[in-house]
Amino acid sequence: MCGIVGLFLKDPGLEPRLGEMLADMLVTMTDRGPDSAGIAVYSRPQEGWAKITVQSAGGDFGGLEAALGTALGGTVTVTPKDTHAVIELDRDQVAAAREWLRAERPDLKVMSAGEGIEIYKEVGLPKDVAARFGIAEMAGTHGIGHTRMATESAVTTMGAHPFSTGPDQCLVHNGSLSNHNAVRRTLKRAGKTFETENDTEVAAAFLSHKMEEGAGLGEAMEATLTDLDGFFTFVVGTRNGFGVVRDPIACKPAVMAETDQYVAFGSEYRAMVGLPGIETARVWEPEPATVYFWER
Amino acid sequence: MLHTAELTARAPATEGGVRVIDLSAQGLRALNQALHDFKARPSNETLWEVVNTKGAHAIAVGVDAPLDITVRGTTGYYCAGMNKQATIRIDGSAGPGVAENMMSGTVIVEGDASQYAGATGRGGLLVIKGNASSRCGISMKGIDIVVHGSIGHMSAFMAQSGNLVVLGDAGDALGDSLYEARLFVRGSVKSLGADCIEKEMRPEHFEALEDLLRRGLAEGKADPSQFRRYGSARRLYTFHVDNASSY
Numbered sequence: 001m002c003g004i005v006g007l008f009l010k011d012p013g014l015e016p017r018l019g020e021m022l023a024d025m026l027v028t029m030t031d032r033g034p035d036s037a038g039i040a041v042y043s044r045p046q047e048g049w050a051k052i053t054v055q056s057a058g059g060d061f062g063g064l065e066a067a068l069g070t071a072l073g074g075t076v077t078v079t080p081k082d083t084h085a086v087i088e089l090d091r092d093q094v095a096a097a098r099e100w101l102r103a104e105r106p107d108l109k110v111m112s113a114g115e116g117i118e119i120y121k122e123v124g125l126p127k128d129v130a131a132r133f134g135i136a137e138m139a140g141t142h143g144i145g146h147t148r149m150a151t152e153s154a155v156t157t158m159g160a161h162p163f164s165t166g167p168d169q170c171l172v173h174n175g176s177l178s179n180h181n182a183v184r185r186t187l188k189r190a191g192k193t194f195e196t197e198n199d200t201e202v203a204a205a206f207l208s209h210k211m212e213e214g215a216g217l218g219e220a221m222e223a224t225l226t227d228l229d230g231f232f233t234f235v236v237g238t239r240n241g242f243g244v245v246r247d248p249i250a251c252k253p254a255v256m257a258e259t260d261q262y263v264a265f266g267s268e269y270r271a272m273v274g275l276p277g278i279e280t281a282r283v284w285e286p287e288p289a290t291v292y293f294w295e296r
Numbered sequence: 297m298l299h300t301a302e303l304t305a306r307a308p309a310t311e312g313g314v315r316v317i318d319l320s321a322q323g324l325r326a327l328n329q330a331l332h333d334f335k336a337r338p339s340n341e342t343l344w345e346v347v348n349t350k351g352a353h354a355i356a357v358g359v360d361a362p363l364d365i366t367v368r369g370t371t372g373y374y375c376a377g378m379n380k381q382a383t384i385r386i387d388g389s390a391g392p393g394v395a396e397n398m399m400s401g402t403v404i405v406e407g408d409a410s411q412y413a414g415a416t417g418r419g420g421l422l423v424i425k426g427n428a429s430s431r432c433g434i435s436m437k438g439i440d441i442v443v444h445g446s447i448g449h450m451s452a453f454m455a456q457s458g459n460l461v462v463l464g465d466a467g468d469a470l471g472d473s474l475y476e477a478r479l480f481v482r483g484s485v486k487s488l489g490a491d492c493i494e495k496e497m498r499p500e501h502f503e504a505l506e507d508l509l510r511r512g513l514a515e516g517k518a519d520p521s522q523f524r525r526y527g528s529a530r531r532l533y534t535f536h537v538d539n540a541s542s543y
Contacts, residue, residue: 249450250411250430250449251411251430253392253410253411255410268351268372268373268391269351269370269372269389269391270350270351270352270372271351272351273350273351273370283370283389284408285408285410285411285429288430288448288449
């Protein structure tokens with residue numbers, strides 16, 4: 001099964017409430033995926049700064065701020081949140097920081113990196129995951145959440161969604177891919193690295209690869225329809241965009257709602273019943289094999 | 297979750313002869329149990345209304361009594377599934393599998409219906425006043441379905457008997473692997489599925505369609521002369537070895 005929720009705000013007045021609305025939507029989708037949950041929140045980038053979200057099984061971030069700051073020779077702040085921590089640093093030092101993390105702190109897993117994105121994901125019930133990371137208190141411009149009922153790989157933190165395989169990019173998935181091993185091999189030859197055996201990570205890397213080659217979000221999503229085989233409803237986030245695509249059979253459910261204030265996605269309508277103005281929103285099911293995306 | 301006794305105690309909530317059940321307050325199991333109990337203990341309290349649905353699943357499933365139930369708001373999976381005898385009106389849109397495996401009675405959706413509306417239905421009438429998405433009437437076995445809007449891809453897949461009437465358009469692969477269900481479409485058909493062909497509209501079809509439009513609350517909205525009929529070419533389900541290469 002799996003549950004997906006997404007919210008792309010058009011009205012800046014709602015931005016302080018993004019986390020609260022998204023967390024409510026996520027918890028409503030608990031019975032579609034009680035194994036694990038994850039959420040990507042995009043906030044307005046601060047000029048010149050970037051963020052890396054890391055995860056440590058033991059939540060051990062002691063000394064990280066000082067050590068990384070010394071290694072980079074710049075200002076670094078580390079804000080722990082339960083098993084995750086957000087590292088804020090100079091935008092030009094992201095690559096150096098990731099190299100340092102790989103060498104010096106292999107116990108830390110990078111969840112996301114970019115100017116706006118933060119990803120939090122863990123094994124457990126969505127309400128517990130949302131509470132541990134204080135999702136409801138977060139502000140932002142858009143966000144995507146996922147509740148997982150695992151089919152293709154183990155129930156682990158790294159197997160939870162969203163998957164992020166490029167700067168400010170993330171993807172969540174309801175379904176299962178049947179050609180992910182072949183696509184993974186092709187992407188590995190092109191230089192992509194993988195953290196898991198998960199099929200969804202391949203879809204995320206596929207999109208990142210397309211965008212690295214110069215494709216826009218919409219074009220990259222179109223390519224999933226020809227190159228990925230299996231069942232999928234994907235919801236994708238970028239720094240300034242939000243997209244949805246379903247495979248041609250489209251048996252994985254999807255409902256969307258749009259008002260002047262937001263575009264919302266839910267695996268089921270009930271995920272969206274708490275949104276402001278939902279009673280008068282335009283509500284529809286995205287067509288099969290059709291790419292929808294919004295960019296600001 | 298309340299037991300039926302508590303529900304009855306707390307909610308004699310009859311307004312103008314209508315028994316009103318607040319789904320958010322009283323819960324799904326209490327609602328469905330009360331509806332099922334009607335069969336064993338019938339009364340003249342046959343008008344029901346369900347409010348605060350919020351997209352909940354399995355509303356009014358398995359009803360087997362001549363009740364008139366209005367569901368206010370949008371529903372989740374399987375609303376009115378397995379219905380027998382009852383008239384169930386959804387004053388909103390319906391999630392996947394509305395009226396799935398209906399046996400008899402009538403289900404009316406005022407808004408749109410999600411995928412596999414009326415799937416495997418064996419009897420009764422399903423009216424969808426908006427659009428229906430993919431797989432509408434999949435494996436239908438005697439149900440009549442009237443859709444005022446359009447239907448999505450793979451509708452009437454392996455449909456065995458009954459009638460599907462569509463006032464709008466049909467998506468890809470209409471009637472794939474069809475048995476003996478009759479399909480009437482007024483608008484365009486994006487593509488026909490395997491073994492589904494257009495057939496001649498004979499007098500008995502105009503007559504049947506006129507009746508379906510009347511019962512489907514579409515009288516005056518469309519005229520039988522505007523429809524085309526689709527049915528099985530009967531080359532697939534009666535297996536011919538000569539056709540093996542096309543299976």
